[in-house]
Amino acid sequence: MTQLDELPASSEALQGEIRSWLAKSRTSAAKVKQVLGLLDPVRLGNGAEKYERPEWRKDGPPSMYRAHWRHQACQILGTQESAIPENVTVALKAYLWPTALDTKRADHTAWIIKVPKFVSRVLHDAAAANKQMPSMEDDMDVDMDAEEPVGTVRIFVDPFQADKTKAMTQGVMELTGKEAASVPKKYILANQATDMPMHVFSDVREGLKLGGHQDITLEARIDLKLDMRPSSIDDVDYNRVSKERMEQAQTKTRVTQSSSEMRFAPLPKRANLVRFTADAVGAKTEKKERMEKKALENLLFGLFEKQPYWSMKQLLLESKQPADWLKTNLSEIAILTRRGPNMGLWGLKPEWKQAGAPEQMS
Incomplete structure (x- = not known):
């Protein structure tokens, strides 16, 4: 309960x-x-x-x-x-139900304006200054209603339209606050037509000290989508801001790193290099000496008497002959098995097995 x-x-x-x-x-x-x-x-x-x-x-x-x-x-x-x-x-x-979407302001309208970055900084500085005013009011006699506006907006509408609020053709905005001393003052608000419905939501509710991710409020429906542009490209402040922005874009960020932190492997000594090179040259110049054909055949027959099947790698190790010379003489007395359990091994040809049978029997 x-x-x-x-x-x-x-x-x-x-x-x-x-x-x-x-x-x-x-x-x-x-x-x-x-x-x-x-x-x-x-x-x-x-x-x-x-x-x-x-x-x-x-x-x-x-x-x-x-x-x-x-x-x-x-x-x-x-x-x-x-x-x-x-x-x-x-x-x-x-009654405002917790966790329910607050739609009390669903009939309110708002503008969404794309502003330059330097104008965005001006608006944020002005908002931060207004937040500090209540604390200043406690320390000194400050008239909160006398604070200066950030700027003014003038709207141009079509006088022949019945609903003038939705027929804005263009707007002009002028920044008048002290925060805008170093930026262009006059801007054009160009209307950007869009068919996509958009709304403004917030997670802070009036009357509640703290808002949560479940306390969502529908603040307004986007009525106009505007693009904020300087009224003149010949404006002195605009030229200065553009120059500063270009200089910042062209400035390259360089990072200096101390060489003491770099890791490296020391080179080997010259004596080791000479000895290694000599060993490598000696290994390359070493060649296997050919046996005479008859002597090689006798060696191979002796090996096949020990076991009937040999791999080429085993024959090379036993005979210590060049691969080409060994294969040439081996193919005359033996054949390579293509199938069966001895696939890939060399064995004597049938005629040599029959010729050698009487000798083994005697």
Whole structure:
């Protein structure tokens, strides 16, 4: 059961209207507690799982929360929604449900303006200065209404259009604040037509000390998309700002690194290089000496008497002959097995096996 002291602080006005209504009808304290507990969005959502209509969505608008509250409250009280007094209905509409999308400002309109970077800095500096004014007011006599505006905007509209607010053809903005002393003062606000609907949202709500990622407010609908440009490219301040921007873009960032931190491997001594080179040359000049053909054949026959099959690598190690010379003489007395368990090995030709059979028998 939700404790009444755990209900949202913004529901105090609605709680008072509900208590007055239920006190007149002499409702039991248990039911009053249940109805007030429905002001908790979590409890309201848990109760909505028991029925299909009205439909419940986690990202629903405040109207959905109000519909579910009326439905569940009437089920608890055993009455119809038409029995809910007008003052409770008005307070229910004014209640801002936590985690629900605040759409009170859905009919407000706003502009979205693309501004140069140097103008953005001016606007941020002016906003920061305004935030410091309340603290200064405590220390000295400061008239908050006497603060200077950042600038002025003039709008040009088509006089032949019925709705002048939506027929702005062009605007002119002039910066007048002290923060804009070093930037161009006059700008043109060119209208950029777009068919894409856009809105402004925020995560800070009025009346709440802290906003969260679930407290989303629809601030306004984007009515105009504007592009802010200097009114004249011959402006002295604009030329100076453009020059500074170009110089910054052309400035290259260089990083100096100390050579003491670099790692390197020392070169070998000259004596080692000479000895290594001599060994390499000696290895390259070493050649295997050819045996006579008859002597090589006798050597091969002797090897095949030890075992019937040999690999080329084994024969090279046993004979210590050049590969080409060994293969030439080997192919005359042996053949390479292409299949079977001895595939890839050399064995004597059948005629040499038959010729050698009587000698082995004697």
